[in-house]
Amino acid sequence: MPEEKTDLLLQEHGLKKEDALDMLRQMWEIRMFEDRVYDLLGRNIIKGASHLYAGEEAIAVGAVSVLRDDDLITSSHRGHGHCHARGAAIANTEEAKQEHYDKMMAELCGRETGYCLGRGGSMHIADVEKGNLGATGIVGGNIPVATGAALAEQMQGTDRVVLCFFGDGAAQTGNFHESLNMAGLWDLPVVFIVENNLYGMSVPLSNAAAKADIAERACAYDMPGIVVDGMDVLAVREAVGEAVERARRGEGPSLIECQAYRWYGHSRSDPRAYRTKEEEAAWKARDPIPNFASWLVEMDICSQEEVDTLEEQVEDAIDHAEQFALDSALPPGEEVEEFVYAPFQWTEADYAKERELREKCRIGGPDTRKILYREALVEAAREEMERDPSVFIMGEDVGLYGGAYGATRGLIEEFGSERVRDTPISEATIGGAAVGAAMAGMRPIAEIMYVDFTPLAMDQIANQGAKNRNMFGGKTIVPFVLRTEGGAGRSIAAHHSQSLEALWTHFPGIYVVMPSTPFDAKGLLKAAIRDDNPVMFIEHKMLYGVEGYVPDEDYVIPYGVADIKREGTDVTVVTYSRMVHRALEAAEKLSEEGISVEVIDLRTLKPLDMDTIAASVQKTGRVVGLTEAYKTGSFISELAMRIQEDVFDWLDAPVVRVAAADVPVPMSESLEDAAIPN
Numbered sequence: 001m002p003e004e005k006t007d008l009l010l011q012e013h014g015l016k017k018e019d020a021l022d023m024l025r026q027m028w029e030i031r032m033f034e035d036r037v038y039d040l041l042g043r044n045i046i047k048g049a050s051h052l053y054a055g056e057e058a059i060a061v062g063a064v065s066v067l068r069d070d071d072l073i074t075s076s077h078r079g080h081g082h083c084h085a086r087g088a089a090i091a092n093t094e095e096a097k098q099e100h101y102d103k104m105m106a107e108l109c110g111r112e113t114g115y116c117l118g119r120g121g122s123m124h125i126a127d128v129e130k131g132n133l134g135a136t137g138i139v140g141g142n143i144p145v146a147t148g149a150a151l152a153e154q155m156q157g158t159d160r161v162v163l164c165f166f167g168d169g170a171a172q173t174g175n176f177h178e179s180l181n182m183a184g185l186w187d188l189p190v191v192f193i194v195e196n197n198l199y200g201m202s203v204p205l206s207n208a209a210a211k212a213d214i215a216e217r218a219c220a221y222d223m224p225g226i227v228v229d230g231m232d233v234l235a236v237r238e239a240v241g242e243a244v245e246r247a248r249r250g251e252g253p254s255l256i257e258c259q260a261y262r263w264y265g266h267s268r269s270d271p272r273a274y275r276t277k278e279e280e281a282a283w284k285a286r287d288p289i290p291n292f293a294s295w296l297v298e299m300d301i302c303s304q305e306e307v308d309t310l311e312e313q314v315e316d317a318i319d320h321a322e323q324f325a326l327d328s329a330l331p332p333g334e335e336v337e338e339f340v341y342a343p344f345q346w347t348e349a350d351y352a353k354e355r356e357l358r359e360k361c362r363i364g365g366p367d368t369r370k371i372l373y374r375e376a377l378v379e380a381a382r383e384e385m386e387r388d389p390s391v392f393i394m395g396e397d398v399g400l401y402g403g404a405y406g407a408t409r410g411l412i413e414e415f416g417s418e419r420v421r422d423t424p425i426s427e428a429t430i431g432g433a434a435v436g437a438a439m440a441g442m443r444p445i446a447e448i449m450y451v452d453f454t455p456l457a458m459d460q461i462a463n464q465g466a467k468n469r470n471m472f473g474g475k476t477i478v479p480f481v482l483r484t485e486g487g488a489g490r491s492i493a494a495h496h497s498q499s500l501e502a503l504w505t506h507f508p509g510i511y512v513v514m515p516s517t518p519f520d521a522k523g524l525l526k527a528a529i530r531d532d533n534p535v536m537f538i539e540h541k542m543l544y545g546v547e548g549y550v551p552d553e554d555y556v557i558p559y560g561v562a563d564i565k566r567e568g569t570d571v572t573v574v575t576y577s578r579m580v581h582r583a584l585e586a587a588e589k590l591s592e593e594g595i596s597v598e599v600i601d602l603r604t605l606k607p608l609d610m611d612t613i614a615a616s617v618q619k620t621g622r623v624v625g626l627t628e629a630y631k632t633g634s635f636i637s638e639l640a641m642r643i644q645e646d647v648f649d650w651l652d653a654p655v656v657r658v659a660a661a662d663v664p665v666p667m668s669e670s671l672e673d674a675a676i677p678n
Helices: 003-012 017-042 057-064 080-090 094-108 142-155 168-172 174-186 214-221 233-248 277-284 288-298 304-327 348-363 373-387 411-419 427-439 451-466 501-505 518-530 579-591 610-620 635-650 669-675
Strands: 072-074 162-167 190-196 225-229 254-259 368-372 391-395 420-422 443-447 481-486 511-513 535-540 547-551 563-566 571-575 597-601 604-606 623-630 656-660
Touching: 017 057, 017 080, 017 094, 017 233, 017 288, 017 304, 057 080, 057 162, 057 190, 057 233, 057 288, 072 142, 080 094, 094 304, 142 162, 142 174, 142 190, 142 427, 142 451, 162 168, 168 174, 168 190, 168 214, 174 190, 174 214, 174 427, 190 214, 190 233, 214 225, 214 254, 225 233, 233 254, 233 288, 288 304, 348 518, 348 547, 368 373, 373 391, 373 411, 373 518, 373 547, 391 411, 391 427, 411 420, 427 443, 427 451, 451 481, 451 501, 451 535, 481 518, 501 511, 501 535, 501 604, 501 635, 511 518, 518 535, 518 547, 563 579, 571 579, 571 610, 579 597, 579 623, 597 610, 610 623, 610 635, 623 635, 635 656
Parallel strands: 072 162, 162 190, 190 254, 225 254, 391 420, 391 443, 443 481, 481 535, 511 535, 571 597, 571 623, 623 656
Antiparallel strands: 368 547, 511 604, 563 597
16 A cells, blocks of 8 residues: 555554554553463462453553543453553553563562552552543442542533443443433533443343443433444444544533453353353454454554564563562562542641630630531631632532531532532432542532432442552542531431441541531531542531531641540449530539549540540540440440440440440330330
8 A cells, every 4th residue: 555545544543653552562461460460360470360362452552642731530340451551551661561561470479569559459550640540340440530520620620521431230320320420410521431342250141231322322311322332443443533533622520332342251160151152262263463463564554563663562561560570579468558538738737726715615715606506517618718719519418408417508609510510319420429529539518318329329438548558658638628418306217317327437548427416517528528548428417407606717626536525433434416405414414323424525536545545544434435326236346345345444344335226216205205215
């Protein structure tokens, strides 16, 4: 073919010769990398589960080839291909490319030189510095995160685009439907790419979906749905390129279904008994790598010699990556607790200032004023939104309605519907979008109306948000607040009255805050918004009308500082949230009988102020733990064990737990009163 015709052919696809060869090289790199991983798994050098991308190389390479260096991707647990393509596309020297392969292989081998310092491994590989927000081991878990990242880009006024890769199995999850609905509703710059390889794990798509044509579902969410041959790198490039440009122009999301086939089973141990040899042979005849190489030679874009040389170079690079990984050290065991939380440096001056203001606001006086608990929350959000344009609110009925309990009332009039966003009833995507938006530069305050509903978002908050920083080797921050409320008192029964804080204290990587007064609510919410970690901020429905003093000046309350709400010498009551008020009432009655009760308000359950508790136990020798949660598995039960471990020698009697009955919270007022400590 004459040279000018060759150039014209490549121009049709927006490519130069070196671009086309680089795409071929990347596909070979992914294939050889995955073949090598398969071998290392068999030799037990790579541990654990690893889900290989071989056969689907054209999707990752074709899709990523149309991105700019500042665009973002999220990935699935079959994420080596996406990670490789993103990193290789950005690497602009041979040394940088080799470093990329080395870090990927080292991560899969669990070495400290890996992208995530050995903490993520195969299913959680990420390269956040190159815009890869990471892979997830939860099917569909990354889809809300990508939606939130796209929301952040839209709100920040960039024209960056997010690619979201996931498999056909994820298209059956609630995350898929909730996220596409939110993205379509808000015209977010995200391209959803379904890698349809016909099987979830072993179940074929035809047995898993009432409607197997995934792309056709896009019309329900007001976005284009496109089917493309996922074995053709140029077809993928063209389809994704059009979707990316559409998103970049502000015209919203797209759904692209790339039909392909995985060479290996779901994992190395998969015998593939559910597939026939004839089916495998038919798909392998369409192998995207040799077919693209042959096309390049047939079209006179390059010679067979260039193709052969390229293949040899790739094999050398993978050999180097394997050796680099095997020569690298495992991370030292003493570093196991690193990177769980992003550091926040409180100073002695911060602690001293908070103590001063706390004492002033106990009784009020000059430079203080009395407000309601709900007003304290509104003020905290308002002041932080005025201070920092990256702070915004999202959740069910937080806008015009002002929140179910008035804790966002009036903010939409001040900041508009862009920064006070009413969402669909989609708890998982509210939580996941907050994670993605936080990773992409925003500071969301997400609200889930009742703590009873937070388990619907548990994967997104606990797995995608709280574990994120540690899994990705300390290279991310996830600064978001999840506001919710719990507790009994309004006769609204078992699905709207629980105290589920113990669930959230269980997960590493997330703080848990439960204020009992307006002073605490305002200062702790402001601290939570400024913090670089996920924070579960749990209010109590019966406290919104409680009055208390706050200072006129700006203030924050450091985490991990309990407040002795009443001093005493005979017994220590440790509690939090509404039960602080019940404890103070009981202490007042007991004082009439000559019993001196010290009441400690924890304020934050995590981090926990054991120093204040220990000092009180040394003084009184007796402890009552008080909670509105069910006794079995409650946070107070954990606290009792901590006291046993830390200050056993100072106890004069066993720790006593006063808690709710182990029954679903009843609706009837008489039964509700009987179930909850009073």
